[in-house]
Amino acid sequence: MSHPSVEDIKTGSRGLRGTLVEGLADPVTGSLSFEDQRLVKFHGSYQQDDRDLRDERRRQKLEPAHQFMIRIRAPGGVYTPQQWLKLDAIATTWANHSLRVTTRQTFQFHGVVKRDLKATMQAINAAALDTISACGDVNRNVLAASNPRLSRLHAEVYGWAKRLSEAFLPRTRAYYEIWLDHEKLADSGQEEEPIYGKAYLPRKFKMAVAVPPHNDVDVFANDFGLVAIVDDDGALAGFNVLIGGGMGATHGDPKTYPRLASVIGFVPPERVLKIAEAAIVVQRDLGDRVERKHARFKYTIDDHGLEAIVAQMEAHAGFALEPARPFRFERNGDAFGWTRGEDGRWHLTLSLPCGRIADLPGADLLTGLREIARVHQGEFRLTANQNLVIAGVPEAERARIEDLVARHGLDVAGRAPTALARHAVACVALPTCALAMAEAERYLPDFTAKLQPLLEKHGLAEAPILLRISGCPNGCSRPYLGEIALVGKAPGRYNLMLGADHRGQRLNTLYRENITELQILAELEPLFERYAADRRPGEGFGDFLVRTGVVDIPAKDRRAAITIESTLVEEPA
Numbered sequence: 154m155s156h157p158s159v160e161d162i163k164t165g166s167r168g169l170r171g172t173l174v175e176g177l178a179d180p181v182t183g184s185l186s187f188e189d190q191r192l193v194k195f196h197g198s199y200q201q202d203d204r205d206l207r208d209e210r211r212r213q214k215l216e217p218a219h220q221f222m223i224r225i226r227a228p229g230g231v232y233t234p235q236q237w238l239k240l241d242a243i244a245t246t247w248a249n250h251s252l253r254v255t256t257r258q259t260f261q262f263h264g265v266v267k268r269d270l271k272a273t274m275q276a277i278n279a280a281a282l283d284t285i286s287a288c289g290d291v292n293r294n295v296l297a298a299s300n301p302r303l304s305r306l307h308a309e310v311y312g313w314a315k316r317l318s319e320a321f322l323p324r325t326r327a328y329y330e331i332w333l334d335h336e337k338l339a340d341s342g343q344e345e346e347p348i349y350g351k352a353y354l355p356r357k358f359k360m361a362v363a364v365p366p367h368n369d370v371d372v373f374a375n376d377f378g379l380v381a382i383v384d385d386d387g388a389l390a391g392f393n394v395l396i397g398g399g400m401g402a403t404h405g406d407p408k409t410y411p412r413l414a415s416v417i418g419f420v421p422p423e424r425v426l427k428i429a430e431a432a433i434v435v436q437r438d439l440g441d442r443v444e445r446k447h448a449r450f451k452y453t454i455d456d457h458g459l460e461a462i463v464a465q466m467e468a469h470a471g472f473a474l475e476p477a478r479p480f481r482f483e484r485n486g487d488a489f490g491w492t493r494g495e496d497g498r499w500h501l502t503l504s505l506p507c508g509r510i511a512d513l514p515g516a517d518l519l520t521g522l523r524e525i526a527r528v529h530q531g532e533f534r535l536t537a538n539q540n541l542v543i544a545g546v547p548e549a550e551r552a553r554i555e556d557l558v559a560r561h562g563l564d565v566a567g568r569a570p571t572a573l574a575r576h577a578v579a580c581v582a583l584p585t586c587a588l589a590m591a592e593a594e595r596y597l598p599d600f601t602a603k604l605q606p607l608l609e610k611h612g613l614a615e616a617p618i619l620l621r622i623s624g625c626p627n628g629c630s631r632p633y634l635g636e637i638a639l640v641g642k643a644p645g646r647y648n649l650m651l652g653a654d655h656r657g658q659r660l661n662t663l664y665r666e667n668i669t670e671l672q673i674l675a676e677l678e679p680l681f682e683r684y685a686a687d688r689r690p691g692e693g694f695g696d697f698l699v700r701t702g703v704v705d706i707p708a709k710d711r712r713a714a715i716t717i718e719s720t721l722v723e724e725p726a
Contacts, residue, residue, distance in 0.1 A: 156187045160442050163290070164351045167342035168325035169195045177331075183219035183267045195291060195353075196328055197284025198223045198270065201263075205584040221270055222585065223248075223262045224287035225277065228318035229297035229311040230258025230535035237526040237533055239280035241519065247273045251519065254508030256578065256630060257294045257359070258370075258535045259287065263585055274332040285328050290354040292321040292433065296361035296370040298381075299536045301492050301500030301544055303364060309389050310362050310381055313425060317360055320426050321433060323349060348433060355440030355448035358433060359399075361537075362392070368485040370537045371657045373413040373717065374398045374631050376450040377432045382419065382478045391421040393477045393720070396432055396462070397454040400628030403446050404642065411633035411660055412451040413713045416720045417463050418474025428474070431466040439465075477720050485634070485657035486576045486619065487540045491551070498531065499546040501554060503563055504575045507594040508539030521561025525554060538578055572617045573608065574601045578631065582624025582641065589624035591641030597622055600639070600670070607678045611685040618694045619655060622647075633660050636695035637677070642667045649673055651680075652704035655693040658717050660710045 162171070171192040176185045185193060190200045202217035210217055225240075232240070240260060244252050249264030265273050277284060287294055297314035300307060325344045329335040346353070362379045363372035372378040378395035398414030420428050432450070439457060441448040454462050467473050489502045510518045522541075526533070531545020546554055558564050580586070582593035600622065608614055621635030632638035632650060634657050639647035646667050653661040665676055680703060688697050698704045 159191055159290075159445065160352055162188045162191050163353055166192055167327075168344050168346075169323065169327040170325075170331065170342060173327075173331050177267065177271060180268075182216060184216065185267070193221075195286065195289035195323070196274075196332065197226065197287035199288060201585045201587060203584050204587075204589075219267065220263070220585070221265045221267065223265055223270075223273060223277070223284055224255070224294075225259045225261075226283055226285055226287045226294055226318065227259045227535075228295040228314040230299065230537075231311060232533045232535075234526040234529045234531075234533070236280045236282060238523065239276065240282075241523050241526070243273060243276050243280075244519070247276075251509055251511035253581065254505055254510065254535050254539045254541065256508075256537055256539060256580075258296050258299070258537050259294050260535070261581075263581075271332055278333055283328070286318075286322055288357075290356055290358075291323060291349065292318070292354075292358045292360060294318070296359075296372075296375070296537050298362060298364035298367065298369055299487075299534045299542055300364055300367050300369060301494050301502070301534070301542055304494040304496040304498070306364055306381065306383065306387070306389060310364055313379070313392075313422070314360075314362050316426065317362075317429055320430070321348060323353070348430060348437075350437060352442070354433070354437055355442050356445060358436065358450065360429070363482075365480045366483040367488075368482040368657045369487060371485055371631050371634055372398075373657055374400050374634060375414060376436070377429055378414050379425065380416075380480050382480060389422060390478075391419055392425060393419050393480060394428055394474060396466075397451045397459070399449045399451040400631050400633055401449060402626045402628065402633075404626050404648075406446065408444075408452075409446050411628060412455070413658070413660060413710070413717065415454070415459055415713070416477045416717060417459070417466075419476060419478050420474060424470070424472060427470040427472070428466065431469040434469050435462060435465045479720065482656040482658065484655050486617070486655070487536050487538050489540075489575060494545075497548070498544075499548065499551055501543045501546065501558070502536070503541045503543065503558070505540050506574065506577070507579050507597055509594065510541075516562030518561065518563060521557060521563045524561065525557050528553060528557075538576070571601070571605055571608075572615045573605060573620055574598075576617055577601060577620040577622070578635075579622040580624055580629040586624060588627055589641060590643055591624050591639075591645065591647060593622045593624040593630065593639075593641065603670070603674060604677070607674065607681055610678075611681045613681055613685055616684075616694065617655070619653070635661060636693065636698075639673065645669055647673065649676060651695070652698050652706055653695045655695065659695070659699075659706065660713070661695065662704055662706050662710065664704055 176189045199222045206218045247269045248262035253261040295314040295318045359375045360377045361370040361372045361375040364381045375398045379392035384390040395414035403409040436450045440453045534542040534544045579593040579597040582589035619636045621632040621638045623630045623632040624641040634653045638650040649665040650661040651664040
């Protein structure tokens with residue numbers, strides 16, 4: 154049976170409504186129709202099934218164990234303690250008793266069954282949150298720097314992430330009618346979408362706002378990025394604009410590839426929304442609507458040429474970009490432990506392996522953070538590296554927060570004792586992701602446990618090597634920016650990628666294809682030995698591999714890294 158194309162589904166959906174109301178009410182199956190499975194993404198949810206149970210249920214002639222993932226829209230990843238407690242209640246009432254921090258600074262719930270989907274959505278709304286555009290062919294959750302030290306600048310950047318998110322929400326009222334039972338107005342299903350149009354975008358669109366010197370959002374991995382530029386007084390002067398980043402690829406398809414965003418110019422704050430809208434509109438009009446694997450903004454840019462795309466953006470915005478201004482990134486991870494902000498309040502960054510907040514043996518993370526939320530006087534910030542900042546802690550409350558952190562096993566030393574584990578990132582993968590070819594989240598602890606003795610053997614126990622694992626080449630864990638990355642090829646087999654840097658400004662490259670864990674460890678140990686013996690002071694593992702010729706970065710990726718570097722402030726001698 155052939156299905157309609159995604160483009161036809163969107164244009165015929167009556168503003169993303171489809172038959173979702175009827176499908177949700179159908180008690181016979183736990184699944185939605187093919188068409189509604191595509192539409193529900195725009196409402197922040199994916200239909201999945203437990204792949205661990207798939208074969209057994211097939212043998213029993215049962216339909217798959219259908220369930221839904223729900224993703225929150227929370228630009229900048231900021232939550233109040235009251236919101237945290239309500240999300241905790243949702244996780245323990247309708248989901249699988251865990252909160253999952255994503256690489257886009259938000260939460261996912263897993264394991265929600267169809268009959269509970271609407272109640273869960275309504276509970277999210279009662280927490281003054283929503284899931285609109287958290288998935289689908291629209292602008293997704295907007296990332297913002299979570300660096301807690303720069304209090305005033307962080308607040309401004311967070312404000313811009315919120316403005317970008319709100320400005321590019323779909324205008325359809327479908328979400329409110331379907332999930333919140335709002336009254337249908339006369340033009341229901343006929344609302345104008347002045348930015349997206351009836352077919353919305355060809356594929357998802359991602360935005361991020363970074364604050365040098367920390368590239369904690371991996372801004373070059375986004376379709377549209379902003380890099381904050383400050384004036385001599387430390388005030389926000391405006392933003393450098395980046396376009397065309399993206400991590401997704403397909404094994405064996407050379408037309409698909411990861412790409413770093415290109416720096417195209419500078420805008421003052423009052424022009425940010427216009428240039429962002431221009432990027433979306435150009436992608437809406439020129440993006441590939443035939444081959445979805447080739448439909449991201451990065452391919453549109455490469456197919457038409459960067460200069461032509463920038464010219465069209467400037468024409469739509471009604472102004473020319475100013476020349477990009479110098480900036481410099483030092484790293485792209487998180488800084489753990491306590492930090493004092495400019496405003497005098499304290500911020501504690503905790504490592505959450507794979508971003509999974511659940512009660513585990515020896516560490517009751519979900520319970521512990523529930524207890525903290527009951528007394529915390531600040532806010533919670535999720536990072537783009539799946540970690541958590543307990544932010545805005547008054548001096549007088551530090552001791553109480555520290556006690557709760559230690560009592561519930563939330564401390565960094567207890568949860569992630571090594572530099573490798575603290576900085577590692579993995580996607581969910583099996584058993585719920587339909588695209589996963591290999592394990593990622595469930596495999597990460599085992600793999601780091603086997604890699605760590607090799608590092609210790611060569612005196613590299615605390616070397617901050619950036620490891621990322623992805624269950625497939627689509628790259629939700631941003632594997633192509635890892636100094637070491639495993640990209641799933643088949644159960645127990647991965648492509649080994651090496652050579653990215655610690656600033657998120659250079660892609661890695663394929664080192665060995667389709668190999669097993671034993672082969673991966675055998676490949677890495679001699680490289681660790683060479684690194685330990687021959688590295689320069691302060692030289693990262695990825696930089697060492699490139700400098701010594703162990704990995705050969707493709708010419709186009711070298712050119713991209715050099716182009717980015719030319720915009721940066723000169724390194725200190």
